[in-house]
Amino acid sequence: MELLNSWFSCQDDPGLREIFLFSLKLKAFEHYGEPNTQEYPFPRSHYPSLIPSIDLTYIEDKYSGLSTEAFLNAWSSLKGNRGSSLQFSLNETKIWVPTNPRGAERLPPGIVESESDFNLRRLWGMPSEDxxxxxxxxxxxxxxxxxxxxxxxxxxxxxxxxxxxxxxxxxxxxxxxxxxxxxxxxxxxxxxxxxxxxxxxxxxxxxxxxxxxxxxxxxxxxxxxxxxxxxxxxxxxxxxxxxxxxxxxxxxxxxxxxxxxxxxxxxxxxxxxxxxxxxxxxxxxxxxxxxxxxxxxxxxxxxxxxxxxxxxxxxxxxxxxxxxxxxxxxxxxxxxxxxxxxxxxxxxxxxxxxxxxxxxxxxxxxxxxxxxxxxxRSRLADAEKAYYKGVGIDPPNSTEV
Structure with a gap:
């Protein structure tokens, strides 16, 4: 009920309402789109019906250019105005980089080493001199x-x-x-x-x-x-x-x-x-x-x-x-x-x-x-047929191996 109260309390302020929706998406789908059922103990199927008019894609697109500082200022204002009734918090120190290789999203991009080689390395000296x-x-x-x-x-x-x-x-x-x-x-x-x-x-x-x-x-x-x-x-x-x-x-x-x-x-x-x-x-x-x-x-x-x-x-x-x-x-x-x-x-x-x-x-x-x-031959032919069928076009004649 506190979650719903927070939603209805934002109705008179469109800016706060949309920031609330954006934060809802961050929190509820922070793990590959999986709802946090510990904080929101209702079935996944209930999520769409809670706030039926939300277009999260629109919110995401609209605020994609919002600066971090502006967003955090607005967020702080929202928290100050609504007090403890709002359940969400934004942890600005958490790293999540979706463009990193799969599994490395929690690392800062500068430390990610996604490639390797067969070069033999010494056990001593400077790595740059190996x-x-x-x-x-x-x-x-x-x-x-x-x-x-x-x-x-x-x-x-x-x-x-x-x-x-x-x-x-x-x-x-x-x-x-x-x-x-x-x-x-x-x-x-x-x-x-x-x-x-x-x-x-x-x-x-x-x-x-x-x-x-x-x-x-x-x-x-x-x-x-x-x-x-x-x-x-x-x-x-x-x-x-x-x-x-x-x-x-x-x-x-x-x-x-x-x-x-x-x-x-x-x-x-x-x-x-x-x-x-x-x-x-x-x-x-x-x-x-x-x-x-x-x-x-x-x-x-x-x-x-x-x-x-x-x-x-x-x-x-x-x-x-x-x-x-x-x-x-x-x-x-x-x-x-x-x-x-x-x-x-x-x-x-x-x-x-x-x-x-x-x-x-x-x-x-x-x-x-x-x-x-x-x-x-069968696998490749079947894979190509499935692809062309999926996109709704006829396969070319040259798909045979």
Missing amino acids: LAIKPKYLVTFTVGIDQKKNIDAAVKKFSENFTILLFHYDGRASEWEDLEWSKRAIHVSVYKQTKWWYAKRFLHPDIVASYDYIFVWDEDLGVEHFNAEEYIKLVRKHGLEISQPGLEPNQGLTWQMTKRRGNSEVHKETEEKPGWCTDPHLPPCAAFVEIMATVFSRDAWRCVWHLIQNDLVHGWGLDFALRKCVHPAHEKIGVVDAQWIVHQSVPSLGNQGKAENGRAPWEGVRERCRKEWEIF
Whole structure:
């Protein structure tokens, strides 16, 4: 009743009445819109009926430009005029910043550190003096000990401008310690997991935000003709947000798009088998790279990370969906011919499967890959249909993966 008395006592003063309403909104919805039922012990459904003519949106808009000093002066006047009958108080010392990252709203913005990196820090000295060189790029390899020699050769193609991150799927990270560069690399070891499982859990966009480009690579890549710094120059020159090195055509290739061309620096489109491309600007004729040696810009990765499904670990189907993350995709996705690699197609991860029902370990892994592709296609198609239905328009024809 005291609350209602306070409301009716404000009726003869429009200014005080609106400030009262504004304070009501602050108090009753201070926790994500949840009413404070300890102070107002009536059901939530009763709130609209208490003061039926209130338009809180109008009040909020009207007083959005009200200075703190003016508001507090008016508030003090209201409290002085109405005495103890008014139940609300404004605690001007409380911090609440809704534009802070979720969960950090109670912190002053100046102390919020929303991003991180993989830079190694000393245990002594000044933090500002920890890094002689701050790496600008990140390269990750998902590795087993059998490919140690190959990875050693690959890492040496990346300068000190790169942070090296190894994901060990065989649990044998300690066996890399004899390599000099291994001491400054980051090692993450989880038994029998794929690079997309690792990427979803350890390459959150806020963790890799300090890197201009993120290389997410397999372990079976020949890099004799590859230089990472030169690759970055070409990617910048041609405006590629998602890319891969061209593949040396010395073995059978699945897609013409990723085949290296000897007469160009970069290519962004190709011709495929008849009927494979419904549109020359769509995969696999354009806006397409494979997922064994993909390179992402920071902004592209922020989108792609959200596209990676938490439970789909092989990444099949991602190559056809990457175009969702850049625009125009047929200009932002391409293959770098002047810096090329060899895909050695070593089925090392396939051997991490389980032999059962008379089948080899790799057979179960391959079956899982195919199933994941179908699941991913269905999820993406359903999500897009639901979105377009929700906004009341017909979906475009190019939503298939």
